[in-house]
Amino acid sequence: MSIEKLTWREAEYQFLRRIDWLIATNTPLDKAQEALVDHTTLFKFYCRLDKDDKARNLFRELTLKFADACGTSLKKQRTDSFFIHGWLQILSRYGLFKEIVRVFLQNLRKQKPGLCEDVVKELSRDYLAKDFDLTEKDREKAQRQIKVMAKDMYLLYETFINHNQVKHYESFKTLAKVFDQQCETVEGADGEKMEIVIREKPKGDEIISTPHNTDARYVKKGKQTVCGQKGFITVEQLWQLIMDWDFRTTS
């Protein structure tokens, strides 16, 4: 027995093909197909358990008893770390700005179609277009576009910051936060209009990397760039039983 890294689908696939799993789960051969838990059910059940402390308590209780029944010493344990890759595209600043605005407008169109229709006319581009590209290979063009999109973000911010409902949307709060982290407004020379300057480095520690998961952070480990969460597992060294786990965002 050792640590197995299985996806939900792989766990479903293994169930009918592993004699040790069938024995462990007390599944007779004639009932194996009936007892099969498909990957969706498995995942949904896990999600339900995840909201409840009893899952962790049960896991601890069962693992300790299992270790004891196997005669395993718990004196030697080690903690491993690993990355849980999110299904998130790694966005450049160009992609981040575009996606932030698109997500906000998409939500606004759903909640307040009239308001959305009015405001999109003021923006520099159609953020809700179907053929939407989050990359720009031409670096100079990308830099110019970033400035234009920053103005769009500021326009949206100014338009809705005092709106009683829109200002409470999560997508609006994300937009406002990203604008604050990535841009700053400075007074124009000789009393001209206010200018928006892109910061060289984003402000603060908790930098938003994507509107789809504001907790996800990019981190580089060797050659790989990860956007997702970091996990820790404590493993007993003889049988590699997992004794405890913890997850946090990458930083």
Next chain:
Amino acid sequence: MLNPFGEQSMFRKTSPQLSLFDIDNMFPNILPPKDWCRIYRKEIYPLIDEDKFRDLYNEEKDKVGRPNKSVKTTISILIL
């Protein structure tokens, strides 16, 4: 509202009934008696109290539809 079996939801506990087609009956020596899976089945599997998970199935939408998959099996797969 009760379902046709007099329970509040479609929650079902795993049947304790033994089967003729149990792997130990069909292939008694396929794995050694001290293999982890036998220890798990003997020592750990009975400790999973399905009643603790009954409230996960008490939502309105679960009062209709097919009965749940075995909680013991699902938890065991998650552990394995």
